[in-house]
Structure formats: structure tokens, C-alpha cells
Amino acid sequence: MTYFKHNVTEEQNKTRLDKVLAEINPERSRSQIQTWISKNHVLVNGEPAKANHKCQTGDEITWSIPEVEPLDIKAEDIPLSIVYEDSDLLVVNKPKGMVVHPSAGHQNGTLVNALLYHCKDLSGINGVERPGIVHRIDKDTSGLLVVAKNDHTHVHLSEQLSNKEIKRKYEAIVHGEITHETGMIDAPIGRDPKDRQKMGIVDNGKPAITHFKVLKHFPDFTHVECQLETGRTHQIRVHMRYIGFPLVGDPKYGQRKTLDADGQALHAKSLAFVHPRTEEWLEFEIDAPVVFQEVLETIRKMY
Structure with missing residues (x-):
């Protein structure tokens, strides 16, 4: 195992430990560095420290990269x-x-x-x-x-x-008719304090932003396209429920009486990003599965 050492500079004074290490190791992700810290592969002045530890000028950081x-x-x-x-x-x-x-x-x-x-x-x-x-x-x-x-x-x-440079669009079917054509939901998401198996809108949650536009109106349902600005757990499901339009078929955040969609009616339809090696802009799009299309057809036949 290889060991490394770094002395905190004046510019890094009062900077979080994980951020200092990220600056020194640009090829590593922040989550990977936080894993090193949590497993005590990183020491500050010879002692284990937490990721949010505020470094001081002159502190000696030593770390090993686990195999x-x-x-x-x-x-x-x-x-x-x-x-x-x-x-x-x-x-x-x-x-x-x-x-x-x-x-x-x-x-x-x-x-x-x-x-x-x-x-x-x-x-x-x-x-x-x-x-x-x-x-x-x-x-x-x-x-x-x-x-x-x-x-x-x-x-x-x-x-x-x-x-926020990767572009991700989803399509969903929700309960209720959204009367306007576009919207943005900006509400922080974290663990639901009443049910740890769920996520919810909580004051100390992580920032979460979802943009949406209506693809098709129905009297009691809406077919929407959602674009993520952030990527929190269950983000679209939680956000759409928060504004009063839960996803059709959602067993965790949806209505008790719903259409059979074999789980939430949600499909990651498009993905776009810059190729890390060629620097080419790549875009991909895929049609929703048959079960999603069948739910839409069922709704059309209702009206």
C-alpha cells in the first residue's frame, strides 16, 4: 500500500478535509475520498478525522489509497x-x-x-x-x-x-390534471423523519430542483416530461407528490387507488453528456416500455 503526505497551505486554512484531498487528488471522486476518510485511511496530525474536519494551516495530512x-x-x-x-x-x-x-x-x-x-x-x-x-x-x-x-x-x-452538465429527461404519468404547461419544483429532499424507508421534503434536506412540462392533458391525469437539475433519491416521485400530483402506480408515494402500472409510471427517456475521452457531445433517447404505453392507452380510452 502506498502512503502520501501533504501539509495544509494558508489558502487551504479552514477548508474541509475532503475538499483539500479532492484538490490534491483531482482524478478521484469526492465520494471515493469520503470513503477513504470513513475507513480511517486518512489521518490529520496522526489522528483519524471526519470528512467535514476544518483543516488548519500546517496540518499534516497523511493518507493511503486502499487496494x-x-x-x-x-x-x-x-x-x-x-x-x-x-x-x-x-x-x-x-x-x-x-x-x-x-x-x-x-x-x-x-x-x-x-x-x-x-x-x-x-x-x-x-x-x-x-x-x-x-x-x-x-x-x-x-x-x-x-x-x-x-x-x-x-x-x-x-x-x-x-x-449539472449531464442532461436527463424523464416522462411520467401523474394523478390529477396539471392545468399549466410548465413548472419548476425547488424543494430540499432528505429522509422522511416519520418513515426512514421514504424520502420527503425536509428543511435540512439536500437541494433538489425538477423542471417539468406537460405532454398531454387528461381530465384526471397528466402525461409529463421532467428534467432533473439535481439527482436526489426518488426525486421526481417525491417532488410530484409534493405539488399534489403523485405518480400513477407508485407504491411508496402514490395514491391507494391507482392504475396498474407495475410500479411507478416513470421512464428515463433521454440522456446527454460529453464523452470523457473524445469530448464529443452524445445524446440518446429511448421509447417508454410497453407497460407505460398501455397505461397511457387505458387513460385515453377513459375519455
């Missing part, structure tokens, strides 16, 4: 819908019902299991359970995801995500 753990997740021959692939990344159309990465209760059948069978070279930044995964969508949300094959690609895509 990448060998992947022990089972590769599975699961069909993948690959929209684009090159030596650095893949864009996949994740089907509704597939979990993105292994977790308690979902060790097999995930997108990661399928990716490991398809290609052996995935970035290791997100650790053993989430190789290559730059961003996620929920199990019952279908649509486009970009996957990194190496750490260089992962770091650059994560930076674009953090800087």
Missing part, C-alpha cells in the same frame, strides 16, 4: 439492451423491474450482475457492489443509464453530474 477489492459478485448471463458502447463506457436501457446493483435482498439478477458477464472492465470507484455505476434509477423505473468502464471515465462523468 481495489476483488469483485465477488456473480456474473450472470442476463440480456442487456445496449444503446451505445465503446472502450470507455456503455449506455444501457434498464428494464422496469431490474435493480441496478446488489444490496441486501437483491444479490442476483441486477444490472451489475449482467454487466459483469458482458464486460470484465468496469470502473472500481464505487467499490465491489457498484462497479461502473455512475448514477442510478429505481427498480421499477425504466430507461437510460451510463456505465463507466474505467476510473478516468467514471471521474469525468461524476464531475459532469455534480456540475
Whole structure:
């Protein structure tokens, strides 16, 4: 294991520890650095410290970069819908019902299991359970995801995500008729204090912004397109419920009486970003799955 040392400069005085390390290690993501800190691979003046520790001029920071753990997740021959692939990344159309990465209760059948069978070279930044995964969508949300094959690609895509440069659009079907054509929801999201299994609008939550426009009005439903400015857990589902228009079929945030959409009627329809190596602007779009189209058709037939 290799060890590194850095003395905090005057310019870095009173700067968070994770930010100082991010400046020194630009090829590493902030989340990766925070993992080093949480596992005590980083010391300040010989003592473990937290990520939000305010460094002082002259502090000695020492750290080690842990060796990448060998992947022990089972590769599975699961069909993948690959929209684009090159030596650095893949864009996949994740089907509704597939979990993105292994977790308690979902060790097999995930997108990661399928990716490991398809290609052996995935970035290791997100650790053993989430190789290559730059961003996620929920199990019952279908649509486009970009996957990194190496750490260089992962770091650059994560930076674009953090800087709000990756463009992501979704389409959804919600309960209730939204009478105006466009809107923006700006409300912080965090763990629901009354139910830790849910997210909610909370004062000390992380900033979250969703833009939406109406694609089709119905008397009791609305077909909308949502564009994320941030990417919080369950963001669209929480935001649309917050303004009084919960997603059709949503078992966690929706109405008790709803249409059968086999989970929330939400589809990640388009994805656009700058290729980390070629610097080419790439845009992808994919149609919503059959079950989504069937729900729309059911609604059309009601009126």
C-alpha cells in the first residue's frame, strides 16, 4: 500500500478535509475520498478525522489509497439492451423491474450482475457492489443509464453530474390534471423523519430542483416530461407528490387507488453528456416500455 503526505497551505486554512484531498487528488471522486476518510485511511496530525474536519494551516495530512477489492459478485448471463458502447463506457436501457446493483435482498439478477458477464472492465470507484455505476434509477423505473468502464471515465462523468452538465429527461404519468404547461419544483429532499424507508421534503434536506412540462392533458391525469437539475433519491416521485400530483402506480408515494402500472409510471427517456475521452457531445433517447404505453392507452380510452 502506498502512503502520501501533504501539509495544509494558508489558502487551504479552514477548508474541509475532503475538499483539500479532492484538490490534491483531482482524478478521484469526492465520494471515493469520503470513503477513504470513513475507513480511517486518512489521518490529520496522526489522528483519524471526519470528512467535514476544518483543516488548519500546517496540518499534516497523511493518507493511503486502499487496494481495489476483488469483485465477488456473480456474473450472470442476463440480456442487456445496449444503446451505445465503446472502450470507455456503455449506455444501457434498464428494464422496469431490474435493480441496478446488489444490496441486501437483491444479490442476483441486477444490472451489475449482467454487466459483469458482458464486460470484465468496469470502473472500481464505487467499490465491489457498484462497479461502473455512475448514477442510478429505481427498480421499477425504466430507461437510460451510463456505465463507466474505467476510473478516468467514471471521474469525468461524476464531475459532469455534480456540475449539472449531464442532461436527463424523464416522462411520467401523474394523478390529477396539471392545468399549466410548465413548472419548476425547488424543494430540499432528505429522509422522511416519520418513515426512514421514504424520502420527503425536509428543511435540512439536500437541494433538489425538477423542471417539468406537460405532454398531454387528461381530465384526471397528466402525461409529463421532467428534467432533473439535481439527482436526489426518488426525486421526481417525491417532488410530484409534493405539488399534489403523485405518480400513477407508485407504491411508496402514490395514491391507494391507482392504475396498474407495475410500479411507478416513470421512464428515463433521454440522456446527454460529453464523452470523457473524445469530448464529443452524445445524446440518446429511448421509447417508454410497453407497460407505460398501455397505461397511457387505458387513460385515453377513459375519455
